Amino acid sequence: MFVGIDIGSRSIKLVALNGQGIEDYKVVDTGFNPHDRSLELVQAYNAEKIVATGYGRHFAREDFADGVITEIKAHGIGNRYLFTQCRTIVDIGGQDSKVISLDATGRVADFQMNDRCAAGTGKFLEIMSKTLGFTLDEFGPESLLAENAVRVNSMCTVFAESEVISLLAKKENPRNIGLGLHQSIIDRINSMLHRVGINDDIVLSGGVGRNPCIRQLLEQKLGRPVYIYEHPELAGALGAALTARDAE
Amino acid sequence: MSDYRKMWQKLGLDLEAHDQLLAVIPQAYGDVYTSQAKRPEGMGYLDFVMSEIHGLRIKELNDLREAGGKVLGTFCLYVPEEIALAGGAACVGICGGADWPSPEADAVLPRNLCPLIKSFMSFKLGKVCPYFESSDMIVGETTCDGKKKAYEVLGEYTNVYTMHTPQMKDEASHELWLKEVEKFKNKVEELTGNTIDAEALAKGIGIVNAKRAALKRMNDARKANPAPISGRDALLIQQVAFYDDPIRFTDSVNKIAAELEQRVVEGKGVAPANAPRILMSGCPMAVPNWKLPFIVESAGAIIVAEESCIGHRYFRDMVDATATTEEAKIKAIADRYMKLDCACFTPNKERIDNIKKLVEDYNVDGVIHYSLQFCDPFTVEYNSVEKALKDANIPVLKIETDYSMEDAGQLSTRVEAFLETIK
Ligand code: SF4
Ligand code: SF4
Numbered sequence: 001m002f003v004g005i006d007i008g009s010r011s012i013k014l015v016a017l018n019g020q021g022i023e024d025y026k027v028v029d030t031g032f033n034p035h036d037r038s039l040e041l042v043q044a045y046n047a048e049k050i051v052a053t054g055y056g057r058h059f060a061r062e063d064f065a066d067g068v069i070t071e072i073k074a075h076g077i078g079n080r081y082l083f084t085q086c087r088t089i090v091d092i093g094g095q096d097s098k099v100i101s102l103d104a105t106g107r108v109a110d111f112q113m114n115d116r117c118a119a120g121t122g123k124f125l126e127i128m129s130k131t132l133g134f135t136l137d138e139f140g141p142e143s144l145l146a147e148n149a150v151r152v153n154s155m156c157t158v159f160a161e162s163e164v165i166s167l168l169a170k171k172e173n174p175r176n177i178g179l180g181l182h183q184s185i186i187d188r189i190n191s192m193l194h195r196v197g198i199n200d201d202i203v204l205s206g207g208v209g210r211n212p213c214i215r216q217l218l219e220q221k222l223g224r225p226v227y228i229y230e231h232p233e234l235a236g237a238l239g240a241a242l243t244a245r246d247a248e
Numbered sequence: 249m250s251d252y253r254k255m256w257q258k259l260g261l262d263l264e265a266h267d268q269l270l271a272v273i274p275q276a277y278g279d280v281y282t283s284q285a286k287r288p289e290g291m292g293y294l295d296f297v298m299s300e301i302h303g304l305r306i307k308e309l310n311d312l313r314e315a316g317g318k319v320l321g322t323f324c325l326y327v328p329e330e331i332a333l334a335g336g337a338a339c340v341g342i343c344g345g346a347d348w349p350s351p352e353a354d355a356v357l358p359r360n361l362c363p364l365i366k367s368f369m370s371f372k373l374g375k376v377c378p379y380f381e382s383s384d385m386i387v388g389e390t391t392c393d394g395k396k397k398a399y400e401v402l403g404e405y406t407n408v409y410t411m412h413t414p415q416m417k418d419e420a421s422h423e424l425w426l427k428e429v430e431k432f433k434n435k436v437e438e439l440t441g442n443t444i445d446a447e448a449l450a451k452g453i454g455i456v457n458a459k460r461a462a463l464k465r466m467n468d469a470r471k472a473n474p475a476p477i478s479g480r481d482a483l484l485i486q487q488v489a490f491y492d493d494p495i496r497f498t499d500s501v502n503k504i505a506a507e508l509e510q511r512v513v514e515g516k517g518v519a520p521a522n523a524p525r526i527l528m529s530g531c532p533m534a535v536p537n538w539k540l541p542f543i544v545e546s547a548g549a550i551i552v553a554e555e556s557c558i559g560h561r562y563f564r565d566m567v568d569a570t571a572t573t574e575e576a577k578i579k580a581i582a583d584r585y586m587k588l589d590c591a592c593f594t595p596n597k598e599r600i601d602n603i604k605k606l607v608e609d610y611n612v613d614g615v616i617h618y619s620l621q622f623c624d625p626f627t628v629e630y631n632s633v634e635k636a637l638k639d640a641n642i643p644v645l646k647i648e649t650d651y652s653m654e655d656a657g658q659l660s661t662r663v664e665a666f667l668e669t670i671k
Contacts, residue, residue, distance in 0.1 A: 055661070058660075069668065070661050070664045071661060072665035072668070073665060096658060096661075108665065108668060109669065110669075111665055113661070
């Protein structure tokens with residue numbers, strides 16, 4: 001058994017592999033003590049080798065992991081396994097969003113990451129959905145029902161939030177604002193995509209893959225299909241598990 | 249220590265704020281430096297200099313001043329050190345590598361300005377930098393717009409003299425610069441009361457050329473694989489080059505270089521031979537800006553060269569020491585400085601050629617281009633650097649950051665991912 005664990009800022013994901021493929025997986029909230037949480041998770045398996053990724057990878061290396069890789073490499077390997085033709089990956093994570101470009105053999109050739117602030121990340125979506133009165137799960141579907149998009153000028157979480165509040169005060173429809181917010185995230189992703197160059201196939205990875213509005217807008221913008229795994233948040237942990245299995 | 253406090257007080261430092269500043273350095277220094285394995289023994293000298301950064305050296309400067317000498321504070325490679333030394337003055341690079349909260353500085357500077365400028369202004373207005381307070385004259389230059397205008401503000405608080413540095417390398421610019429260097433010579437004469445003749449210039453040129461040669465020698469050893477010294481230690485040596493006594497410093501660096509040469513012969517290194525070799529390129533890294541080198545080397549890479557002002561740009565070119573007359577010497581100095589390839593120049597193709605040459609000479613696996621947030625010259629020039637390197641199949645990573653630690657986690661992910669792609 002080989003275990004990959006992705007210790008993210010919002011959730012910890014684990015994938016266990018056996019000779020055939022994925023045997024088991026887990027997704028739990030990171031909580032206040034990511035360290036104990038991760039340890040508990042991996043201890044439930046009799047792993048031959050554990051590889052960690054995500055922002056918690058460094059403490060994992062000190063404690064229980066046999067190896068570590070970055071989220072970028074992990075998403076590259078995981079998505080390539082899931083989608084054999086995958087060359088471009090968009091991963092909107094809890095605290096950062098990334099665009100990863102793979103070469104023809106599947107190795108990471110280039111990547112872009114957002115700069116420090118939460119603009120355009122999962123955290124941004126979470127805060128905005130709350131401000132608009134939606135749950136995170138409702139946010140995408142509700143925004144798709146908008147009649148027309150109302151653009152929000154600022155991408156800074158703090159300023160965008162106050163802008164949204166004043167739009168709501170003007171009786172603007174929350175769905176329309178939601179669509180506008182999704183659009184601005186797609187604009188940001190699009191410019192990162194252009195910097196690394198777009199190759200077939202494009203995969204949307206990470207938990208935000210569950211948001212249908214993001215997918216639809218991205219497909220519209222790029223004029224091509226965007227692939228999403230049924231558990232998009234697992235790709236990083238899967239990449240780590242594959243690394244554990246395949247490393248000599 | 250008690251002596252130093254009196255000295256600091258006399259200099260007009262804000263003692264309480266200064267205590268806070270001094271308190272953070274040993275911790276950071278220990279984390280970044282003394283905890284490293286297999287450090288060259290010669291680094292003991294640097295550890296000593298750092299531990300006395302606000303003590304012994306400041307005392308020396310003040311002894312010099314009490315004996316009638318002068319101290320010049322500078323921020324840029326353009327200010328000809330040779331001339332300052334020829335005039336019997338001491339020349340100290342004033343850092344600006346730390347985030348130092350200063351409401352006074354915030355009040356006079358805009359928010360969107362590079363951290364280096366903000367830092368030096370905070371040091372001055374917050375009265376925490378003994379080098380600032382020991383300087384009889386600050387020499388500014390008209391390199392980037394941010395500094396150019398900041399010197400005007402600084403001039404309201406201290407004695408600032410600004411040199412007009414050209415931004416092109418055509419004939420007119422050479423003429424302008426030669427005149428500026430002559431003017432600077434006159435200014436130093438006026439300040440120190442000493443005459444700067446051919447003999448004095450020869451002495452100044454000799455001291456600074458020897459310092460540059462020592463740095464070059466130390467850096468040559470870094471071409472070896474495995475590298476005999478960490479990038480952090482080498483950076484520290486290059487940072488200290490700006491404020492230590494030049495003759496003593498040169499001597500110590502030559503000793504370190506000899507030690508490194510011995511290591512190279514024995515095949516001893518500070519990192520495994522297969523560690524990715526990195527060239528850091530871009531904005532200067534003033535003391536104590538060690539964030540990125542620390543992240544890069546903690547991720548398992550080894551930095552083998554710095555294409556920056558705190559690095560190759562500082563010691564690459566020498567002043568032609570064969571010129572005999574005073575006039576010819578001044579011209580030789582001016583010419584040497586016109587070879588600098590700072591991003592403030594347009595066009596600036598030499599810089600790209602120099603980066604490529606360093607990649608080759610030092611067997612570099614990847615380039616990390618570092619720019620300070622809001623630094624227009626370097627962030628804009630990144631585009632052409634990236635293009636040239638990508639065309640030559642040299643991996644390059646762009647990092648834009650400031651002095652805060654907020655993005656350390658993110659930076660380490662970027663750097664590690666970059667290393668994964670070049671391994
Ligand atoms: S980067 Fe340019 S302006 Fe800045 S110190 Fe170096 S030479 Fe001077
Ligand atoms: S870092 Fe850039 S903006 Fe800041 S002083 Fe140097 S050249 Fe100017």
